Amino acid sequence: LEASLTTVFDVAKEAGVSIATVSRVLRGTASVSETTKLRVLKVIGELGYQPNRMAQGLRLGRTETVAFAVGDIEQSVYSAMTKHLQAALERLGLDLLLYNLGHSEARLLKLLDNAAALGVQAIAIASSDALPERELAGRVDMFARAGIAIVSINQDLSGHGIPSVLYDDKGAARRAVSHLIATACGPVAYVGRIAGSAVGSNRFAGYVAAHEEAGIAFDPELVWDAAYRYRAGYDAVAQACRAGKRFGALQAGSDEMAMGAIAALQDIGRRVPEDCKIVGFGGADWAEFSRPGIATLTSNPETMAAHVAAILEALHAGTAPPLRTVMERRFARRASA
Amino acid sequence: LEASLTTVFDVAKEAGVSIATVSRVLRGTASVSETTKLRVLKVIGELGYQPNRMAQGLRLGRTETVAFAVGDIEQSVYSAMTKHLQAALERLGLDLLLYNLGHSEARLLKLLDNAAALGVQAIAIASSDALPERELAGRVDMFARAGIAIVSINQDLSGHGIPSVLYDDKGAARRAVSHLIATACGPVAYVGRIAGSAVGSNRFAGYVAAHEEAGIAFDPELVWDAAYRYRAGYDAVAQACRAGKRFGALQAGSDEMAMGAIAALQDIGRRVPEDCKIVGFGGADWAEFSRPGIATLTSNPETMAAHVAAILEALHAGTAPPLRTVMERRFARRASA
């Protein structure tokens, strides 16, 4: 065993009290006389005492830690979310344990199985992949008993009793696509994840709804199911153009795809927005610095993180958190559309 | 206290052995007869037993956790690094505790002070900001005594006995700038962090070295010290152009800045690369999908993460790790240069 740090015993001895009293002033729950509290606090400061988190964890059954399972931290929307969630948790005195899912369902399941033994207070899941709802639902009771909170970011799991914070992606896509239908000279294409993506299917539903609203049929030939990354956007559009497909506008499922799509169009001499208008999705910070600036549906990761933090606080305080929080996206119109 | 999970006691009872034996097969260190080992393993599987990490942590003085202090996770090079480090640690059975520094030295110092109480095995620091070397150096002995490994990513702290994995940024910048000097029709400008940035000063040193090598003087008026983000690149270049500065090429300290710089030039009608060649830094995944494709000095976060993991393994095994690992960047030539 290691050279030990200062412990409650050191503080107690120095302050002339019992370790129980030290612990009481530390926790702030039980009542301690003002003078002894001050004395203990002074000693704690002098010795630079920090309570051993592992001992606290063993005793309390959990540590000041939250597990964050994130779909793909290389995507800007997720790294922004991670940054703000970490900051929000830090304000609550919670540390963030990061798990990058990378589209691996097995990783998520492993985390769910480890959570209790790990002693995390909560699990936050932010993924666009369709989650294993059956497995999640089956564990909700276990987590509740173990006092582990679980929060879904981006997709609606409130039906399983899991508090969810999400965007109105269908409404956002509907607005953007309506704009494209109205202003583009040609049919509107769609590229993005659809099958297997909870988020993606909502966005695509907005694309469909906008067409219904306009009283026109969308062309299934102009709908391409592809991953959210740059290359997927590039390849889908390049291939469609090679196949002779014609479209005057494109709604992309992510800003990354929009950027790839723009590159593909420019590479064959089609101009954006003159020949084809494009809207991305997610409000990546770089979208306004691309040329043409990429129109997009914005995110607000800071507010979203605040909602998640509020849910965790409510759960911690034993009050009922909102089961379903829906945020709006703003259509940021830029040169590309 | 919570509804408890299965413990060593449950396993021991079920397998008809003592908890000591259960623990021995778990750890795999002491010798256990093959038959009892098999029996215990079987019961562990049946009960789905997971050792309580907090109890292990208290007993062993540390948990299977590594703290990762990262400069700014919103920058692509850092999110890529985070992804690969998490994956590499996962393979070693280690969880990653994420701290986004966001250029706050106080946050790093707080982490250093908490590390022992937190029970982390190691601290990995990846930042481009000049680190508080005095404070770090002053804690090296304490960390060594506490058995906490510390690794520096991106900047050289080997002089303080801290194993460091870094790129030859000076050499990389020198090569790129030499290319720009040779091919651009006009002086080469530089935009990036210089003061206060360990990484940045190396890159700038490469810019200077390339000029020396070419036997020409660089123009201090064409050197702009600015943050690594899109907007800083945009603003620095826009302002320089407004001030009537003329340059035929620009070396940027990051791909983000390069993208911002390209936007600023295009917005005033200057063409890239015809009027001004540009090279970024970092090899962001999106750089090749920007138009023009952004030439850059690549990173290899996966290899870097592997080096870090190897250092942690060596330290864990009690063998001496390489104190200083220098990786090369590749000049990815693209349309922008």
Add this chain to the structure above:
DNA sequence: CTGAAAGCGCTTACAG
């Protein structure tokens, strides 16, 4: 090879 026992550093009923 195996078990009984001590102890890691806390927190919280229980008494006073």
Add this chain to the structure above:
DNA sequence: CTGAAAGCGCTTACAG
């Protein structure tokens, strides 16, 4: 308001 004591779930000398 305060202290003595039990116990959270492990691991590892110590004995055998």
